[in-house]
Every structure is written in structure tokens, then in C-alpha cells.
Amino acid sequence: MAVQVEPAAIQVPASGGNVSLQLMNGNPEVRFAFKLKSSNNEHYRVNPVFGFVEPGAAAQVEVIRQNGPPKGDDKLEICFAGAPPDAGTPRLSSLLDLRASSRSTFLWLLHEYGSGTI
Template identity: 30%
Template sequence: MALNIDPPASTFDSVKGSLNKHTIVNTTDKRHAFKIKCSNNLFYRVSSVYGFVDPNGKKPIDVHRLPGGLPGADRFVVQWAEVPAEESDPKAPFLAQAQSGEVVFNVTANPAAATTTAAPPAAEEKKE
């Protein structure tokens, strides 16, 4: 696989939102363009949707989970295409449908309250 993700998975706070850092790692001696897609664009943002990773290089990316929404699993797909050193537009290979591979990393959103004890329900007021 030309590109890998480190770490390959992460967990986010679905109540408060949170930020996790990942790294795209190029395991080849070729330059690659990448494109990041997400299964839930409503609650996730990524620092670089398109970019380049130099030969045997690394590209840090920030994945931000916005507060709210239901807990659960989502995934990011990092697509890549080998590009020449003179390529300046990271979108170009994907517009030309030159994608040569992809890697998936899974994310999970859990409520922070899941680790705390919930307060008992308030007593009902009786009306006579």
C-alpha cells in the first residue's frame, strides 16, 4: 500500500466535540497526491481535503469532530494518485480520474457521559 494512516483509527467525544491528529505516511519513493473523503461531513472536518505527500514523507492532518449528533462509527477514505514532482494542483489527478488506491481509517464518536453515572430522574409532582 503506497499510503498508510497513523493512527489507523480514533475515538471522538460526540457531546463536546474533539480534535485528533493523524498522519498520512508515504511508504514509497514516489510523490503522491491525496484526497480525503468522509462518511459524515455534517460532524467531521479535516484540515486538508487535498494535498501532496513527498516520497517517503509524512503529512499531518487534523480531524475535528463537531459537538452534537448521535454517537456511532464513521469512516474516512484517503484516496491517492502518483504524481510528478512538477504537479502543483493536488485536485488534478482526481479530476482526471487517475486515482490508484485508497486506505480507510475508522472513527468512533462516543458521548463523554457514557463513563459517568446519570442522575436519577426527578420525582413526579402529584396533582390532586
């Protein structure tokens, strides 16, 4: 896969917290657009939701967990598609017609509570 996500899983307190992700483009010639989707929009925010990862570079995404009860099945979907070099805004670009030409990776959102994890 041309875009890798680090870390592959994140762990945040159910009481809230922030984690940074790196989206790394291993392709030296292709620019990728990305979009993030959460299975739990009530407790998670991401910034930015849309963006580009330039060839051979990385983009940082902040995942913010709001205080709330832990759930065991939360996940973050990261959709990405090749983007032309002159594409200006990933949100408005037709390249983000994610049904047709994209790939996705999933990141499980694990919650800490007490001294253990789920």
C-alpha cells in the same frame, strides 16, 4: 500499500474535539496526492482536504469533530494516487481523477460517550 495512516482508527468525543493523522509515504521515489472524504460532513471537518505526501515523508491532517449526536457508522475515506513531481496543486491536478487511478483506505471514526466507546 505505499501510504500508511496513523492511527488506524480515531476516537473523539461526540461533544467535539480534534485528532491529528499522519499520512506516511513509505515509497522513497513516488510522490502521492491525497483527498479526504467524510461519510458525515455535518459533524466532521478535515484540514487539508487535498494535499501531497512527498517521497519518504509524512503529511499531517487534522480531523475536527463538531458537537452532535454519535453515529456508529461514520468513516473517513482517504484516496491517494501517484503524482508527478511537478504537479502544483492537488485539487486541480488531473492526477486526482480518483475514479481511474487511485487507491483508498478507510478510517473508522469512533465516538466516546460517557465512560464507554462504540
